[in-house]
Amino acid sequence: xxxxxxxxxxxxxxxxxxxxxxxxxxxxxxxxxxxxxxxxxxxxxxxxxxxxxxxxxxxxxxxxxxxxxxxxxxxxxxxxxxxxxxxxxxxxxxxxxxxxxxxxxxxxxxxxxxxxxxxxxxxxxxxxxxxxxxxxxxxxxxxxxxxxxxxxxxxxxxxxxxxxxxxxxxxxxxxxxxxxxxxxxxxxxxxxxxxxxxxxxxxxxxxxxxxxxxxxxxxxxxxxxxxxxxxxxxxxxxxxxxxxxxxx
Ligand SMILES: NC(=O)c1ccc[n+]([C@@H]2O[C@H](COP(=O)([O-])OP(=O)(O)OC[C@H]3O[C@@H](n4cnc5c(N)ncnc54)[C@H](OP(=O)(O)O)[C@@H]3O)[C@@H](O)[C@H]2O)c1
Numbered sequence: 001x002x003x004x005x006x007x008x009x010x011x012x013x014x015x016x017x018x019x020x021x022x023x024x025x026x027x028x029x030x031x032x033x034x035x036x037x038x039x040x041x042x043x044x045x046x047x048x049x050x051x052x053x054x055x056x057x058x059x060x061x062x063x064x065x066x067x068x069x070x071x072x073x074x075x076x077x078x079x080x081x082x083x084x085x086x087x088x089x090x091x092x093x094x095x096x097x098x099x100x101x102x103x104x105x106x107x108x109x110x111x112x113x114x115x116x117x118x119x120x121x122x123x124x125x126x127x128x129x130x131x132x133x134x135x136x137x138x139x140x141x142x143x144x145x146x147x148x149x150x151x152x153x154x155x156x157x158x159x160x161x162x163x164x165x166x167x168x169x170x171x172x173x174x175x176x177x178x179x180x181x182x183x184x185x186x187x188x189x190x191x192x193x194x195x196x197x198x199x200x201x202x203x204x205x206x207x208x209x210x211x212x213x214x215x216x217x218x219x220x221x222x223x224x225x226x227x228x229x230x231x232x233x234x235x236x237x238x239x240x241x242x243x244x245x246x247x248x
Pocket of ligand 1 (some may be wrong): 014
């Protein structure tokens with residue numbers, strides 16, 4: 001299939017923030033590839049967006065699985081021959097047992113599995129799709145992080161909560177800066193942002209904001225003009241009424 005539209009891949013887009021980002025990108029005429037590790041959930045999400053008249057496609061993608069990423073990349077190459085935008089949204093925040101709210105007692109298995117999804121999977125899918133961006137000298141990559149991973153704020157107000165999650169998102173931040181350095185001169189802009197605390201399955205119902213509100217900054221970073229921000233960390237736009245950079 002050939003299309004003049006930009007192609008965006010959003011990981012973990014069957015629900016929550018990933019779904020909201022997909023919807024917003026499709027609403028501005030970007031052709032979104034919705035992805036999920038569970039096909040039934042992903043197809044149901046695609047149907048919902050299609051019923052709103054939005055142009056979306058679907059393919060299964062488990063970002064922690066080498067074969068799944070290879071199959072997805074091959075399908076993307078054969079079907080569209082390109083990708084313009086990658087949103088690394090899929091993530092986990094395992095509910096820690098009480099003793100796991102401290103790095104002194106957290107289970108190493110919790111650390112490992114969180115790192116696998118939140119960091120290594122971001123690297124895996126980036127390694128697979130960046131070559132498709134390089135051939136067209138264009139790409140925008142958006143990594144979902146959190147203010148809880150800002151070393152600057154941790155230094156002043158650290159409270160022991162979800163250490164495996166925090167450390168994994170510090171990894172995402174580091175990956176963002178290092179990849180940005182490697183991509184200098186390729187017109188592939190990679191940035192991270194904190195969507196804020198949102199009412200999703202992960203955020204829970206007490207969160208003050210919706211996934212739709214959290215999705216705003218993703219759209220801004222996915223559609224940066226050439227020469228725009230590179231290797232930066234952004235806050236959610238709704239909080240400041242515009243794009244504001246956070247300290248790493
Ligand atoms: N909610 C918040 O307040 C908040 C705040 C800051 C940052 N974030 C970040 O925002 C992102 C989205 O979070 P959310 O609140 O929307 O969480 P969510 O409602 O729990 O959704 C997480 C998504 O990630 C997917 N996922 C997990 N492992 C995957 C894998 N191996 N392969 C493919 N997809 C996978 C899930 O798929 P399944 O349905 O199959 O599980 C689901 O679609 C995450 O990176 C999270 O860390 C969230």
